[in-house]
Amino acid sequence: MNTTKTINLKNRPEGKPELTDFEFTTSEIPGLLEGEVLLSTKFVSVDPYxxxxxxxxxxxxxxxxxxxxxxxGIVAEVLESKHSKFNKGNHVSGMLQWKETQVAKADSLIKVDPGKAPLSAYLGILGMTGLTAYLGLTEIGKPKKGETLLVSGAAGAVGSVVGQIGKIKGLQVLGIAGTDEKIEILKSEFGFDEGINYNTTENMSEAIAKACPEGVDVYFDNVGGEISDAVFTHINKGARIIICGQIALYNKTETPLGPRPQPIILKKSALMQGFIVGDYSSRFSEAVKQLAKWLEEDKLTYNETIIKGFDNIPEAFIGLFDGKNKGKMLVEIE
Amino acid sequence: MNTTKTINLKNRPEGKPELTDFEFTTSEIPGLLEGEVLLSTKFVSVDPYxxxxxxxxxxxxxxxxxxxxxxxGIVAEVLESKHSKFNKGNHVSGMLQWKETQVAKADSLIKVDPGKAPLSAYLGILGMTGLTAYLGLTEIGKPKKGETLLVSGAAGAVGSVVGQIGKIKGLQVLGIAGTDEKIEILKSEFGFDEGINYNTTENMSEAIAKACPEGVDVYFDNVGGEISDAVFTHINKGARIIICGQIALYNKTETPLGPRPQPIILKKSALMQGFIVGDYSSRFSEAVKQLAKWLEEDKLTYNETIIKGFDNIPEAFIGLFDGKNKGKMLVEIE
Structure with a gap:
């Protein structure tokens, strides 16, 4: 029986994940049953969630x-198929295991076309990343032309798409990120109007007030923590706050304390809502169509950080928490 | 020229308001101009906001x-009128000054009928209190039959109405209040299914879990602070949190710190929204009609705490922060 390299979760991380939380093993590849496909992993998505x-x-x-x-999320090539929908040589995307080679039920996979967009895009702008940005911003943020949109984690995979959609929809768009290089990219590549480097800015609240002189109408929050505390004091009446990620808090081992946002939410009649893309699956096909159209019209662009080699998946994942990625972080298996 | 007893704001309170923050003075009553009415104050509403x-x-x-x-909010009797809409002897409600007698523009007043409901009801169940309960619960909470509604400040003016509307709409309704007597009233008078006395309950989180075995779908929050922290750990997927008041925080002189709610809001795809009744003025007439109908059908009841005497207005107001009221707190001027 054939075997494949596999990455297991060895320990539940305490705080920031470490390489020792992962274990490389060899697992067996079972024989193919009806309705199944044998897959060779091409791209692996590593994500903060x-x-x-x-x-x-x-x-x-x-x-x-x-x-x-x-x-x-993984894009893979079909090596062998016992399902009528897929043939050898097809490419698919799905929620798959960190294995070089694996057997999967065909029903849970989506066929992707490398002729229409690069394979990696199906894990990013045309995958969960793009869907999260588009549906989070439109369904909860309800952005209106002329309003001010502030994005935290703006140079990340989701954030950079959120900002671009904000510009397409005619908003003033500001981004918060952690290096001068990222701020430059926000403006030159993604069309943000202004950016704030939270690592070099002493007084975030003042910087936000200056960057958003008319206040913040929509806050797309990927990070949480003290950056969000600073944003809240500048929200406008009727502001919408999309809680999409809280990367600043994921590795905390204690309950994070901070100023309670409720008094500001009350004073401003503001709305804060958690966004989980899976809740909006009925809107996926419509959203992908819109994203693909904008991509084709060159209204959307995206960055990827591609790490090569199956063995580097854990390191790529850990790198997310050090801000090592620009845009979508992927591992390419050669 | 005639004069009237008047209560001015003397100092901006630090923390809990004190009697010395108020000053009793005598002010002049100007002559009546066209479009104005001369009013004698009958009931004064004192409110946490x-x-x-x-x-x-x-x-x-x-x-x-x-x-x-x-x-x-004040209900007054018309002593003299220079406006065609009002006659001597009519009763009106409006946002008026803490004066025994005053001149007001007639346009800003609403005529109320003491034959249809007691005068005090127009400051409570048929006034801002009832509107806040009804519109906050329905517009943000979107309660569905069979769901669980938890109300903080449940024995207060707004809270007791929220709970009753929850029962009318077929929800499981739990209330949090600060004395055993109030908990008893929640159940016997207002039809709440269960109540939690936060002053005698050591572990609020456990008590909420026990009272809401199926979790909390709608949380109508009048108090904020640690009570809300305990509630958040029990919200269900898709919960709606109405931030209507934060009385636990109003008198704090420092920014109140607590566990940030964003991680839970994200995990549960929950919605938190600030409710200010004035934002929903287009719905007032419809809402008052519904409330009056339920009142007539004996589906709604209400409590009032009526303090007598103009001189006792500041004390009645301060008493709100000690939980001295059951239901709506009013001062009657004799």
């Missing part, structure tokens, strides 16, 4: 099991 | 001026 699944705290998605393979 | 207007921090409503009369 996976940190949540590594804990066993109750969450919106069940935790990973210890000593079992980690699962994330 | 007035605390906010006594500070000069930016808020949704402008602060009271120092050494000027305080303004709140």
């Amino acid at each position: 996976l940190r949540g699944r590594m804990s066993d705290a109750p969450s919106y998605i069940e935790p990973f099991k210890l000593n079992k393979p980690i699962v994330s | 007035l605390r906010g207007r006594m500070s000069d921090a930016p808020s949704y409503i402008e602060p009271f001026k120092l050494n000027k009369p305080i303004v709140s």
Whole structure:
């Protein structure tokens, strides 16, 4: 029987994940049953939300099991098929295991076309990343032309798409990121009107007031923590706050304390809502169509940080928490 | 020229308001102009939100001026009228000054009928209190039959109406209040299914879990602070949190710190929204009609705490922060 390299969750991380939380093993590849396909992994998506699944705290998605393979978004090539929908040589995307080669049920996979967009795009701008940006901004943020949109984690995969959609929709768009290089990219590549480097800015509240002289109408929050505390004091009446990620808090081992936002939410009749892309699956096909159209019209662009080699998946994942990625972080398996 | 007893804001309170923050003075009553009425105050509404207007921090409503009369909801009798809409002997409600007698523009007043409901009801269940309960619960909470509604400040004016509307709409309704007597009233008078006394309950989180075995779908929050922190750990997927009041925080002089709610809001795809009744004025007439109908059908009941005497207005107001009221707190002027 054939075997494949596999990455299991070895320990539940305490604080920031470490390489020792992962274990490389060899697992067997079972024979193909009817309705299944044999897949060769091409691109692996590493995402901040996976940190949540590594804990066993109750969450919106069940935790990973210890000593079992980690699962994330993957694009793979079909090596062998026992399902009429797929042929050898096709490419698919799905939630798959961190294995070089694996057997999967065909029903849970989507066929992707490398002729229409690069394979990696199906894990990014045309995948969960793009869907999260588009549906989070439009469904909760309800952006209106002329309003001010502030994005935290703006140079990240989701944030950079949010800002571009904000510009398409005619908003004033500001981004918060952690290096001068990222701020430059926000403006030159993604069309943000202004950016704030939270690592070099002493008084974030003042900087936000200066960058958003008319206040913040929509805050798309990927980070949480003290950056958000500073934003809240500048929201306008009727502001919408999309809670999409809280990367600043994911690795905290204690309950994070901060100024309670409720008094400001009350004073400003503001709305704060958690966004989980899976809740909006009925809108996916419409959203992908819109994103693909903008991509084709050159209204959207995206950055990827591609790390090469299966063995580097854990390191790529850990790098997310040090801001090592510009845009979508992917691992390419050669 | 005639004069009238008047209560001015003397100092901006630090923390909990004190009697010395108020000053009794005598002010002149000017002659009546066209379009004005001369009014004799009958009932004065004292409300927690007035605390906010006594500070000069930016808020949704402008602060009271120092050494000027305080303004709140008042029901008064018309002593003299220079407006065709009102005659001597009519009763009106409006936002009026803390004066025994005053001149007001008729346009800003609503005629009320003591034959249809007691005068005091027009400051409570058929006034801002009832509107806040009804519109906050329905517009933001969107309660569905069979769901669980938890109300903080449940024995207060707004809270007790929220709970009753929850029962009318077929929800499981739980209330949090501060004395055993109030908990008893919640159940016997207002039809709440269960109540939690936060003053005698050591572990609020456990008590909420026990009272809401299926979790909390709608949280109508009048108090904020640690009570809300305990509630958040029990919200269900897709929960709606109405931030209507934060009385636990109004008298705090420092920014209140607590566990940030954003991680839970994200995990549960929950919605938190600030509710200010004035934002929903287009719905007032429809809402009052519904409330009056339920009142007539004996589906709604209400409590009032009526303090007598103009001189006792400041004390009645301060008493709100000690939980001295059951239901709506009013001062009757004899």
